[in-house]
Amino acid sequence: MPMVNIAGKDYEVDEEGYLIDLSQWNEDIAKYMAVEEKVDLTEGHWEVVNFLREYYAEYQIAPAVRVLTKAIGKKLGPDKGNNKYLYELFPYGPAKQACKIAGLPKPTGCI
Amino acid sequence: MAAAEFDIPEIKDYIEVPKLREGAMAHAKTFIAPQAVQDFMGYPHELADNWKESALEKMGDLLGKYRSLKVFLDACVHCGACTDKCHYYLGTSDPKNMPVARQDLMRQVYRRYFTTAGKLFPKLVGAKDLTKDVLDDWYNYYHQCSECRRCSVFCPYGIDTAEITMAGREILNHIGMGQKYSNEILGKVQKIGNNLGLPGPALLDTLEGLEEDIEADTGVAVKMPIDVKGAEVLLVTPSADFFSEPHVESLIGYAKVFHAAGISWTLSTHASEAGNFGLFNGNYETMRKVAMRIRDAALELGVKRIVVGECGHAWRVAYSFWNTLTGIGYGADDPFSIELQKQLDPNYPQPQHICELTNDLIKSGQIKVDPSLNDDLIVTYHDSCNVARASRMGTEPGGQFTIPRELIKSVVNNFHNMADDTIYESTFCCGGGGGLLTDDLMEVRVKGALPRATALNNVVKEHQVNFMATICAICKAQFTKVLPKYGFDMSMVGGVHQLVSKAIKLD
Ligand code: SF4
Ligand code: SF4
Numbered sequence: 001m002p003m004v005n006i007a008g009k010d011y012e013v014d015e016e017g018y019l020i021d022l023s024q025w026n027e028d029i030a031k032y033m034a035v036e037e038k039v040d041l042t043e044g045h046w047e048v049v050n051f052l053r054e055y056y057a058e059y060q061i062a063p064a065v066r067v068l069t070k071a072i073g074k075k076l077g078p079d080k081g082n083n084k085y086l087y088e089l090f091p092y093g094p095a096k097q098a099c100k101i102a103g104l105p106k107p108t109g110c111i
Numbered sequence: 112m113a114a115a116e117f118d119i120p121e122i123k124d125y126i127e128v129p130k131l132r133e134g135a136m137a138h139a140k141t142f143i144a145p146q147a148v149q150d151f152m153g154y155p156h157e158l159a160d161n162w163k164e165s166a167l168e169k170m171g172d173l174l175g176k177y178r179s180l181k182v183f184l185d186a187c188v189h190c191g192a193c194t195d196k197c198h199y200y201l202g203t204s205d206p207k208n209m210p211v212a213r214q215d216l217m218r219q220v221y222r223r224y225f226t227t228a229g230k231l232f233p234k235l236v237g238a239k240d241l242t243k244d245v246l247d248d249w250y251n252y253y254h255q256c257s258e259c260r261r262c263s264v265f266c267p268y269g270i271d272t273a274e275i276t277m278a279g280r281e282i283l284n285h286i287g288m289g290q291k292y293s294n295e296i297l298g299k300v301q302k303i304g305n306n307l308g309l310p311g312p313a314l315l316d317t318l319e320g321l322e323e324d325i326e327a328d329t330g331v332a333v334k335m336p337i338d339v340k341g342a343e344v345l346l347v348t349p350s351a352d353f354f355s356e357p358h359v360e361s362l363i364g365y366a367k368v369f370h371a372a373g374i375s376w377t378l379s380t381h382a383s384e385a386g387n388f389g390l391f392n393g394n395y396e397t398m399r400k401v402a403m404r405i406r407d408a409a410l411e412l413g414v415k416r417i418v419v420g421e422c423g424h425a426w427r428v429a430y431s432f433w434n435t436l437t438g439i440g441y442g443a444d445d446p447f448s449i450e451l452q453k454q455l456d457p458n459y460p461q462p463q464h465i466c467e468l469t470n471d472l473i474k475s476g477q478i479k480v481d482p483s484l485n486d487d488l489i490v491t492y493h494d495s496c497n498v499a500r501a502s503r504m505g506t507e508p509g510g511q512f513t514i515p516r517e518l519i520k521s522v523v524n525n526f527h528n529m530a531d532d533t534i535y536e537s538t539f540c541c542g543g544g545g546g547l548l549t550d551d552l553m554e555v556r557v558k559g560a561l562p563r564a565t566a567l568n569n570v571v572k573e574h575q576v577n578f579m580a581t582i583c584a585i586c587k588a589q590f591t592k593v594l595p596k597y598g599f600d601m602s603m604v605g606g607v608h609q610l611v612s613k614a615i616k617l618d
Pocket of ligand 1: 196197198199208209210213255256257258259260261262263272273276540
């Protein structure tokens, strides 16, 4: 498996750059992944990333898209609680791209 | 995603047969399954020294078990009728994506080791040794086939390339070259209950949220019951319906239908997946294990009916295999199957497709709909390959084509079919079926969607179509991802029950 070295620390990632060991996650690796994904992290991005991590800690899975949009709507205002806003933040798809930056495994299935 | 860049094919007025480009997709290789994934499936994770012997042994085993495989390998006369029928060939120009060439990858090895002529005069009969290069071709090109069976419709001998692809993947798994995407998912469904790996508590939380949404939206308390013993209907649906857009809109549609008709129903945490990737791998035993979860849930919950949500290959497995795999329908004769058959209501098809259920309810007036609520939409319908070519629906021949269309037409006022040679049994695959719906095959997926995108583009131009309905979770996920590359908006794809959801009267 490939390794990424940031500020003297090694992180193991899979073929697509997703973090293998969730407990290694920190802001450094999140910022690194964001650069890889060509995403400029703003406050809105961090809200999503933090919510993903909280949800994952409780349920061992990323939230469904509806769950995520609702939570973001509550935090950032109803005009942001929709799929369109999430795609603006994460153009390749909130489920996959935001999970990567949040250090979660990639959700796969018929999605 | 830092995926490799590639050219997006240009949509022309008609689906054109491209000039051959040898090796155009030779680089497209889906990720190999790592050790942990293969261990769980009981397969090796790397080639052993004797891989060739193991592969040939497995091939001999499959040739003995499935007579059709041997017939398909023997029968081809290289007439060429299938060559331009595969969406992957049409989209990629790679000659190895012609169905007959895909078959020949296995046929050359079959001839070399399993026919007398091939053993004696290999060159004369196009027989070839099983080398590592041949094996790599198998891996690459058996993962550029969505097992859609379109080619078989045009073959005078009915040769089904999908079956050869399945056998190829089974052999590859057996010697340690499994595909990460499919096998990881087969692990999740067996460990957690669904392809996505949504554990029970997450599922409950998600469903509760959806109930709130529906009530906020309609003012009616439509429920999403789960694990309810004694419910009449067990609904099994792809787990994407819980998780993704636009899939979830159809789930909401099913819930509204049950609510409006007053049918008690339940989902199951144990069987929270209709899909069955065992089919894609061509492994009957895996397919059985996955299907068994549905039988167990049906017995446990004591339901009288089993209904399947919008999932193409799930419906194929349900319609064509559940009877022998699990005794749902009729067939298996072990004590549990017999018990289940006594439990299920003989007045309904078992299993039943959700489209048939809803269509019957609308026709008999048990639920009311107002199609004008969809007047913002001009709709077309994409036949999903496994529904179209590998199953039926209802009691009449061709029901798998007419029932979804009848249903759509009862909930929308504007409907137009795409070109005849791209629908019904000639439908083109979305490009993401058969275990190809993974980012590492994005180039194959985008290019393979060209024929469908072309047909769609024509009804958009001619009839201003702005919505393409489909009844498969894979089609929905694939189209929302790849159609934007051709300039379409992702929101123009959705489920048939998404349309029902908008038109249905709840009081
Ligand atoms: S089954 Fe479908 S994907 Fe496979 S070769 Fe035939 S047409 Fe192509
Ligand atoms: S149409 Fe059938 S017989 Fe003709 S080349 Fe294709 S597989 Fe062979």
